[in-house]
Amino acid sequence: MTFMELACNRYSERHFDSRPVEDEKLQKILEAGRIAPTACNYQPQRIYVLKSPDALEKARRTKASLYSCPLVLLVCYDSETVWKNPGDRCYELYNAGEQDASIVAAIMMFEAEDLGIHSLWIRGFDSRSVIDTFELPANHIPVMMLALGYPSEDSRPAHLHAKRKPLDETVIVL
Numbered sequence: 001m002t003f004m005e006l007a008c009n010r011y012s013e014r015h016f017d018s019r020p021v022e023d024e025k026l027q028k029i030l031e032a033g034r035i036a037p038t039a040c041n042y043q044p045q046r047i048y049v050l051k052s053p054d055a056l057e058k059a060r061r062t063k064a065s066l067y068s069c070p071l072v073l074l075v076c077y078d079s080e081t082v083w084k085n086p087g088d089r090c091y092e093l094y095n096a097g098e099q100d101a102s103i104v105a106a107i108m109m110f111e112a113e114d115l116g117i118h119s120l121w122i123r124g125f126d127s128r129s130v131i132d133t134f135e136l137p138a139n140h141i142p143v144m145m146l147a148l149g150y151p152s153e154d155s156r157p158a159h160l161h162a163k164r165k166p167l168d169e170t171v172i173v174l
């Protein structure tokens, strides 16, 4: 399968099967994130693997839309490790943490897809609730959750999946 085929096949999964994700596959997914590029190679990503019933129950308490997924990766960045740009005149000490964490998460998402594991990118949660529930250290800034699992028989793309703007609406050629 080409990367383009993989990218076209992926869609947000909201109908997970209860079958657990095998540890070997989880390790490959985490490894894909490990080799992701990050600003200045500082590798500020901090990934919480939520797979015990207790951890998943806590994740659900944050009101994140996890559906029935058996595994969640909570992707954070370490604000003490992240690259900051002192020379940016729009943002005071711009930091690349959200970008780094998102690149890591995206690469893990596509590795999962390649392994037959479906995913859902989740940001619809209250950061305070995530910080308090998991008692995150103050320097671990939650960016997103990646829900992972096998598709169930009901699995199908939601209507938004088919709605992509044409390139001429999103690409500006100068």
Ligand SMILES: Cc1cc2nc3c(=O)[nH]c(=O)nc-3n(C[C@H](O)[C@H](O)[C@H](O)COP(=O)(O)O)c2cc1C
Residues within 6 Å of the ligand: 010, 011, 012, 013, 065, 120, 121, 122, 123, 124, 125, 157, 158, 160, 161, 162
């Ligand atoms: C930054 C970001 C945040 C998202 N947050 C949520 C979320 O909280 N809950 C949810 O069900 N889907 C969430 N999604 C999934 C998007 O709704 C979905 O990717 C989009 O509608 C396109 O559909 P597709 O992924 O099936 O192609 C999020 C996606 C991104 C990139």
